[in-house]
Amino acid sequence: AQPDAILGLTEAFLADTNPDKMNLTLGVYKDHTGNTPILACVKEAERRIFEDEDSKHYLQMSGSSEYCDHLRELIFGSIVESSRTAILQTPGGTGALRVAAGFLGAQLSPITMWLPDPTWANHGQVFAAEGIPTETYRYLASDRTSLDFDAMLDDLTRRAAPGDAVLLHGCCHNPTGIDPTREQWVALARALASHRLLPVIDLAYQGFGAGLREDVVGLHEILGVNQEAIVCSSFSKNFGLYGERVGGMSLIAADDSAASASMSQLKRIVRCSYSNPPRHGSSIVSTVLGDQGLTSMWHDELAVMRARIDALRSGFVDRMKTTGRGHDFSFLLPQNGMFSFTGLAPEEVDRLREKHGIYLVRSGRVNVAGIHEDRMEHLCAAVADVLEH
Helix, strand or coil: CCCCHHHHHHHHHHHCCCCCCEECCCCCCCCCCCCCCCCHHHHHHHHHHHHHCCCCCCCCCCCCHHHHHHHHHHHHCCCCCHHHEEEEEECHHHHHHHHHHHHHHHHCCCCCEEEEECCCHHHHHHHHHCCCCEEEEECECCCCCCECHHHHHHHHHHCCCCCCEEEEECCCCCCCCCCCCHHHHHHHHHHHHHCCCEEEEEECCCCCCCCCCHHHHHHHHHHHHCCCEEEEEECCCCCCCHHHCCEEEEEECCCHHHHHHHHHHHHHHHHCCCCCCCCHHHHHHHHHHCCHHHHHHHHHHHHHHHHHHHHHHHHHHHHHHCCCCCCCCHHHCCCCCCEEECCCCHHHHHHHHHHHCEECCCCCEEEHHHCCHHHHHHHHHHHHHHHHC
């Protein structure tokens, strides 16, 4: 099989002997030392779990009920009645997407999933694995630096059929970092409702954009006028729990009976896939969100990560102005989250890797959080060299 586009680059990076190499591909947060840290609130939660835990028994198929309650509160607050939701703990955000795909394929077929162009490379594979055909709608404008919202709405309202599903990035769009404004979310919500399209929202980066509440504004606008939706979420990024595989799939139904019936079908999918989710990561999240002091600590640590990403993005833009011929990358400043779309062509990305040991995805996506502050000059000089040759 062909290697995964992103994970294959990571393997090549590890084998690279260039002492100045830099990996800006994989979507993980890194601190100023280049390490992916364990949050202090997570460390304290694990200490308490270690002292108090008295069993490693299976969780139920839907996962920890305490965890699911915290997930519901964090994402939805009070805007959706709990009786209309069917919430599962899943192995990461990818697991949530796969369960959602299984549900769509089993219960709503024939259905087409509409994906933004571009989107996370794994989205198409996940839905294809459940036999769901995919189409794309325009997202990135021709300048590759902004959202073409009119084209997006045109594709969804003119080409998508009633009953089709539309995948949306709840915040911090991957790979571009370009999100709709609140006004655009309002217009999009109305268009989905009027054309009877099912929103499937990938919420992998809540808290990495403007804040925990601010990053679900678009989702709340969607749910304000759409009775049904699916939300696939993850705590990999905002809790730094990458290796613990902590995610959730939330199905919002039009009424209580539909939610209950849907949960029974979701459990069938879980049973023949992984049976029940892992315990440790959800215990960490529940411990933190169940304690006011630890929750406050988490909010502070998340704010530090968010501020560092913003500072790195601004630093790159500023340094590029003084490097080489003064290249203007100010279009990156309104972008959100860990990723930015540099606009570099695939051949330029190849030259960055081959000549300078700097690894980007060939689309030109860069993980801003992977930049080392003390090597910013090297990165900007390399980008300038590529652009000028």
